[in-house]
Amino acid sequence: MYDVCIIGAGATGAAAAYWLARKNVQVVLADKEADASFGVSKANSGIVHGGFHYSVSKTLKGKLELEGNRMFPAMAKELGFPYNQCGIIVVAYSEDQLEEVRKLYNQGIENGVEGIEFCSKERMYELEPKLCEGCLGGVFAPQGGVVEPYAYVFSLVEDAERNGVVFERNFEVVSAEYQDNVWKMKSASGKELSAKYVINAAGLYSDKVSAIFGGEEFEILARKGEEYLLDRLSPAYPTRVVFPVPTHTSKGVLVIPTAGGTTMVGPTAHIVPDKDDTDTTAPDREEIFELAQYMVKGVSKRDLIAAFAGLRPALAGGDFMIKISDKAPAFIQASGIQSPGLTASPAVGKLLVSLLEKAGLKMDDKKDIAPVPPKRRLREMSAEEVDELYQKDPAWTNIICRCEKISEAEIVDAVRHGHVTLDAVKLHTRAGMGRCQGGFCSAKIWAIISRETGIPVEELTKRGKKSNFFNGSIADVAFKGDSYETK
Template identity: 40%
Template sequence: MYDVIIIGAGVSGSAAARELSRYQVRACVLEKAEDVCCGTSKANSGIVHAGYDAAPGTLMAKLNVRGNDRMGELAEELDFPFSRKGSLVICREEEGLLALEELKKRGELNGVQGLEILNREQVLELEPNVTKDVIAALYAPSAGIVCPFGLNIALAENANRNGIEFYFNTEVMDIRKTEKGFLLETSAGVYETKYVVNAAGVYADQFHNMVSREKLHITPRKGEYYLLDKSAGDHVSRTIFALPGKLGKGVLVTPTVHGNLLVGPTAEDIEDKDGVNTTPEGLAAIAGKAGQNVSGLPLKKVITSFAGLRAHEDRHDFVIGEVQDAPGFIDCAGIESPGLTSAPAVGEMVAGILKDKLNLEVNPGFQGKRKGILDPSKLTMEERNELIRQNPAYGSIICRCEMISEGEILDAIHRPLGARSLDGVKRRTRAGMGRCQAGFCSPRTMEILARELGEPMEAVTKSGGGSRLIVGTNKDRI
């Protein structure tokens, strides 16, 4: 019997787990995938939004601003990449000036600091590659960029370090109310708990609807992206937005914390909750729309494309709180953009609800600091040479594009909630994220995974489940 079971190890579920670990509680996270950060949280823009877009008074508005405020401190505590670069919302027509002013007023009502409307000359001085058609822009200095994998993994690792259990490859199939709480039937057995936190992304409506007469409806909203090589990473220095439309903030152009350039997303409502395929139409739309606000985009430097899903709830607001006709069931649903920004505040809110409901006491052993994987590139040459003398694995480069060593991959495998697949290694170290997109380093990374996990090479997967890269043996093929 658990006090709390969290469904979903994305950024919301992991943030809730980390904040809950501040208290004395028996809790676990159930995740159907093979790792944390395998759903919406792994495929998004990596933007820390300032908070001017959401309607004042909504949970989106409140938690966006709170999450933004906390991100810098959290990045220091948990050692993940974050940079407060600022953002610009580009206006290219006189008719848009009123909308720009409205965004500024909305942001100020939400508590966003430092918002300023810049004229054409000021915009071009900040960002010379913005379209010459620009007439004004809303500047938000508090906006930033973050590594979505880094944030999610850091939250989960720290939660686990403080006593929260994680179970992977454990898909929740059914939820039933009991006298003591809830019984969860999963692909890996039955779990029982007093409280459930429903942080299941695009599937959160299905779990909510199992226990409540008041139904939720979540639409998967697909967004497709281009990722450009690091040689294009300085084309803009800040996140460049178009004026928002009814489907969101439109196609953006932004640097990433790792030095690449990201362009996207599209916004297409679909029915398939696992529909993360890219399409020729979607990628063509990105190229056309992005060029409206940023000139000379070097799209010949695209190294990959991908798609992610946003969990759009019909009322277009976060749904967080105890379900009225299902006491003990806490929704954390409809967490679409600015969900990544809001995650620290979402975690606080969910943990606060559970603290009051369960009368939880402070965990005296809580450790709020976490050290990420060592990045040798941040060391001096003398420090790096000494590191290699102490551990030669740091002198063996496995991923040449990103200059990732065997030492970093070993750390990724053996740290709390360590990597068990190629994608798990990639999300933690960036091995395979460079120009060749794992074409060179995959075999060596697979060898290391097989050796360290005590598995045959055939058992190593790209992303868990049936995603094996080697089928059979030479003998089988003869």
């Protein structure tokens, strides 16, 4: 039996696991998907927001955003995930927009954001020479930046695992009973878990999970955002994250210098009825390119390499709901964590630990925390450094992904950390994320996963469940009369 079960291994659940791993309690992190970050956390803009979009005193999300923002540099240094504190600019193109930008600046000042600047036109072009003509001024928040969201979540989960947290993949909670001060939970496949306390960090499905535990009744709305990724040689790659002036529903379409070195444009914001609907659409694509091309020079569909959509789990009212449940016992809600949930997550995780304490779970700090093993990336190393690593492990000089320069050693490291689907290996290493989109490297990666895990290639999946790649082998095909059939 565990002290705590965290449901949902996205940024929120993973951050809670990371902080709980520093306490002397037994923790299990359960997710319905084949890996961490496979829901909301993998498909977003990857922005560490600057602390000026929301009021710190009037909204919980504003407060936690600013706290999270301040925690990111140290966490990135400790855990080694890709993070770039490049700063955020908001661009105004009209007198009206300049008014709005002034409000954002004032909010930032009121919030106590360090270094925030109200910028003249000249200052804006100095900060971002790739801005299109017509900018009248804007805001610069130097503390904002970008992060590889999945790499961040994976690093939190892996650190938690090193420090004793158990990660249960493919565990979809379908029922829960509270007996003798213990939650007994069952998964869709019939597995069981029990824990004294439960944290609901189930993202889009936190409404459903709350209902299973008899917690608060609410509805999570899925607000879809599409994103379009450009080749790393795109001339549009900006120096800062470029924001337009926000509307009342979203922060608008951005031009993002991703932490992985590619340019990304998006997202849109439309409520969708289906929480599994991550389809991209032609109208959003056109809308995004039109808006992005208006802001930054060199944005071109010619450089497109991939598109995806993510869903923001929004509560009515728009703020986060993080509290001890008033209805279900020993149950903590972390729901409605849409943007800026990624930025806020380190602080959200800490808050969840303090709520557990408040709810009665006694815990002390652990004495020994396992050190984080160094994270090496071939593409960041000189030939001399690579040759040195080769002396210890020749897999370092075997290039698997030519577009993103990923070595066999990095693929093996991902697999040995339990990432056995093609998407998880991609998100962990960037292999397959470049311009050929896995055309050359997928076959090599399938072979490595299979070799490392013993899972036959035919059974490997893109992202778990029924996302298999293959339907048996050519040896199974038989010629029957005038047709060919598979056994």
